[in-house]
Amino acid sequence: MISIPVLLSVYGDELRSGTMQCAIGRGLSRTGIVVGKLIECALLSACSFACLFLFSWFKNFIMDIILTPRQYEMLAVYFLLSWIRLLTCFAIVSMLTLLSWSMVLGILTDLFLIQILEILLKAIQQIAHVAVYDYSFYGLIAGAYASMEVGKTEGQLLASVLIYICGTTMITVLFFNRKELPL
Amino acid sequence: MGEEIIRLENVKKQYGRHEVLKGVDMQVNRGDIYGLIGKNGAGKTTIFKMILGLSENNAGSISIAGSRSRKELLKNRNKIGFLVGARFYNNLSARANLKYYAMIKGIPGKMMKQEIDRVLEIVGLKDVKKPFKSYSLGMMQRLGIANAILGNPEILLLDEPTNGLDPQGIADVRNMIRRFRDELNMTVIVSSHILGELENTADRFGIINNGRVVREITQDDLKDKQRAISIGVDDLEKARELLAAGGVRILREVEERSTLEDYYFRLIEGAEEGIYGKTDHSGSEEDSEKKGELSVGYDPVSDHPVLGLQDRQRGADQDHT
Numbered sequence: 001m002i003s004i005p006v007l008l009s010v011y012g013d014e015l016r017s018g019t020m021q022c023a024i025g026r027g028l029s030r031t032g033i034v035v036g037k038l039i040e041c042a043l044l045s046a047c048s049f050a051c052l053f054l055f056s057w058f059k060n061f062i063m064d065i066i067l068t069p070r071q072y073e074m075l076a077v078y079f080l081l082s083w084i085r086l087l088t089c090f091a092i093v094s095m096l097t098l099l100s101w102s103m104v105l106g107i108l109t110d111l112f113l114i115q116i117l118e119i120l121l122k123a124i125q126q127i128a129h130v131a132v133y134d135y136s137f138y139g140l141i142a143g144a145y146a147s148m149e150v151g152k153t154e155g156q157l158l159a160s161v162l163i164y165i166c167g168t169t170m171i172t173v174l175f176f177n178r179k180e181l182p183l
Numbered sequence: 184m185g186e187e188i189i190r191l192e193n194v195k196k197q198y199g200r201h202e203v204l205k206g207v208d209m210q211v212n213r214g215d216i217y218g219l220i221g222k223n224g225a226g227k228t229t230i231f232k233m234i235l236g237l238s239e240n241n242a243g244s245i246s247i248a249g250s251r252s253r254k255e256l257l258k259n260r261n262k263i264g265f266l267v268g269a270r271f272y273n274n275l276s277a278r279a280n281l282k283y284y285a286m287i288k289g290i291p292g293k294m295m296k297q298e299i300d301r302v303l304e305i306v307g308l309k310d311v312k313k314p315f316k317s318y319s320l321g322m323m324q325r326l327g328i329a330n331a332i333l334g335n336p337e338i339l340l341l342d343e344p345t346n347g348l349d350p351q352g353i354a355d356v357r358n359m360i361r362r363f364r365d366e367l368n369m370t371v372i373v374s375s376h377i378l379g380e381l382e383n384t385a386d387r388f389g390i391i392n393n394g395r396v397v398r399e400i401t402q403d404d405l406k407d408k409q410r411a412i413s414i415g416v417d418d419l420e421k422a423r424e425l426l427a428a429g430g431v432r433i434l435r436e437v438e439e440r441s442t443l444e445d446y447y448f449r450l451i452e453g454a455e456e457g458i459y460g461k462t463d464h465s466g467s468e469e470d471s472e473k474k475g476e477l478s479v480g481y482d483p484v485s486d487h488p489v490l491g492l493q494d495r496q497r498g499a500d501q502d503h504t
Contacts, residue, residue, distance in 0.1 A: 018270040022287050022330075025235040027260035180238040183228055183265075183342060 002048045003086055003093075003110050010040050011097050011106060021181050031173045034098065038169060041090040042083075049079045077148050081141050084161055088137045089113040091168040098176050137164045185212035187249070188338060188370050189234065194243035196229055203229050205394035206243065211372055211387075213337075216364050218385030219374040225391045227374040231342050234372075236260055248337070264336030264369075266327045266344055273316035277308045277326050280315060281333060288334045302329040306359065321352040328359060332367070339363055341373040345380055357384045378405075 014020045020033060053076065060067060067075070089110060097106030121133040133139045137160075144157040189211040196204040204226045211217045219227050232238035233245060236257070247259040271280040281299045290298055303309040306325040311318075318326065324344060331339055341360070345353045361384060363369040375381050378388070382405060390398045 013272070016270065017272060017283075019284065019287055021235070021237055022284060024237060025260060025263060025265055026288055027236075027257045029257060178239055180232065183232050183235070183237060 002045055002052075003089060003114060004107060006041055006044045006048065007090070007093060007097075007106060007110055008103070009044065010037055011094075012103050015097070015101060015103055018182075021183065024181065030177050034094065034169060034173050034176055037094055037098075038087075038091060038165075041094070042087055045086050045090070046083055049083045053079050074149065077145065081145050084158065085137065085141045086114075088161060088164050088168075091165045091172075095168050095172040095175075098172060099179060101179075101181070137161050185214050187211070188213045188215075188247070189372070190244075190246045191230070191234075192244045192246075194230070194233060194240045194245060196226070196233065196238065197241050203394055204240075207391070207394070207396055209389055209396050209399075211370060213370050214364065214368065215387055216360060216371045216373065216385045218378075218381035218388040219372060219391060220376070220378050220381065220388055221374075221391035222376050225376075226394055227376075227391060228342055230391070231265070231340050231372075231374065234340065235263065235265060262337040263340060264331040264334065264338070265340040266331045266342055271315045271323075271326060271330075274314050276314055277303060277311055277329070280326065281330060284330050285333055290334055298333060298335075302333050305329065305332065305362070307355075320347050321349070321355070324348060324352070324356070328356070332363065332369070335367065337368075337370060339369045339371045341371065343374055343376070345375065353380060357381075360384050 023033065024030060056075065057072075059065075092113060093106050093110045096109050097103060100106075118133075118136075118138045121136050121138065125131060125133040131139075134143070140157045140160050144161075147153075147157070187210055189209070191207050191209040194204055194207040195202070207226070207230060209230070219230065221227050229238060233240050234247065245256065247256055248262055250256040250259045272283070275283075278299055281302065282295060285295045285299060300309065303311075306329040308322065308325055308329060311322070315323070315326070324347075328341070328344065331341065344356050344360075348356065357380075360371050360373060363371055373381060373385065381388070382402070386402055388400050388402075388405065389396045390400070
């Protein structure tokens with residue numbers, strides 16, 4: 001629900017209007033653009049999740065549903081982990097969008113990552129008994145959430161997710177710096 | 184000679200096994216209007232892209248405003264304005280579109296309105312309120328040029344700015360280019376595949392052919408050599424026969440013309456295709472009734488004279504060496 005509007009607002013117009021070429025032509029570094037775009041995605045999606053969190057709190061308040069502080073804490077953790085998960089998807093989508101210079105491919109990848117890949121990895125893990133899901137960012141985030149539910153902190157798992165984000169961004173920077181852009 | 188503002192040294196670019204630029208050397212001085220002339224696919228846009236950092240050169244060096252390091256090169260790109268096709272937001276007016284670009288270019292909010300007014304006035308779009316989607320091709324190009332000069336850059340790159348424009352539109356763009364240099368002190372590099380479009384505008388020309396700048400000439404050189412003449416002929420077939428009998432070989436027939444004032448020559452074999460000498464065709468009324476025209480002109484690429492035979496009725500040229 002959140003990812004496509006965020007992606008469209010961050011990349012959609014840029015690819016079409018040539019403003020990115022304008023920024024590069026004005027001396028902005030490509031690395032700055034890649035990182036800046038990811039930060040823009042992160043901020044926009046964080047705002048969206050914050051709004052959703054406030055909305056769920058407000059809904060509970062109107063409907064007179066009382067949650068314990070612990071339940072609110074876990075709700076916040078859920079939103080935080082969903083945001084990290086989405087950020088990882090954005091890093092992968094950014095890579096494909098910038099390198100292919102195609103928003104359509106970016107959106108299709110986003111849908112695949114959000115709707116299909118997780119189920120697919122779970123199925124492969126079930127059928128082939130290979131821990132592809134557990135070591136994917138989906139599995140790592142789900143593992144972190146499960147641990148946090150029982151009161152543990154899972155910094156190590158979340159750090160692994162950060163490797164996904166940083167690794168993908170580094171690949172994007174590496175190849176985007178060589179990419180020829182249309183004039 | 185003025186201060187050097189752009190220098191390309193032995194710049195090469197390769198796409199897979201296809202070498203687009205085979206070692207381009209080019210130097211543009213401050214205050215120049217430099218015409219980059221070459222056929223489609225000769226590498227003009229690639230040169231522009233590399234100057235702007237939109238494409239990486241495989242070899243050679245590029246220097247902008249005396250930059251000596253990559254960091255300085257990046258910083259000095261700030262001095263360049265360029266035409267980014269005609270890609271604007273369809274539903275926004277010229278002013279709203281430029282506001283968006285002004286933000287990207289880092290023009291301070293307080294100066295933004297004043298700067299946008301200034302550039303819109305220069306290109307003659309100040310009073311146009313309608314959205315971009317309803318613009319004519321000429322208006323789109325004017326807005327592109329307005330965007331290029333937004334922020335008053337020192338260097339202006341215009342890649343085929345007259346493409347698709349009518350003769351009046353072409354004349355307007357030429358006048359604007361001269362104004363940018365004379366009044367705004369800009370250095371302009373403008374590309375075209377037709378020399379005639381720029382011959383009275385640019386001071387210097389770089390002729391690019393087959394991935395190299397094969398010749399650099401000044402406007403004075405060009406004027407000295409362009410003493411083209413045209414002779415009306417009654418019988419085109421007879422003229423063709425005579426030429427053939429004299430050992431002049433027909434290379435191919437061309438059926439296109441760009442502007443009314445430019446006569447097209449297919450240049451001598453091995454020379455740049457699509458660069459044309461302008462003939463002096465101020466013939467008498469009697470001449471204008473002739474069926475064809477035999478013209479002798481100058482090919483700046485090969486630095487050789489060229490011969491053209493034009494059928495006035497068909498508007499086509501048969502060309503000979």
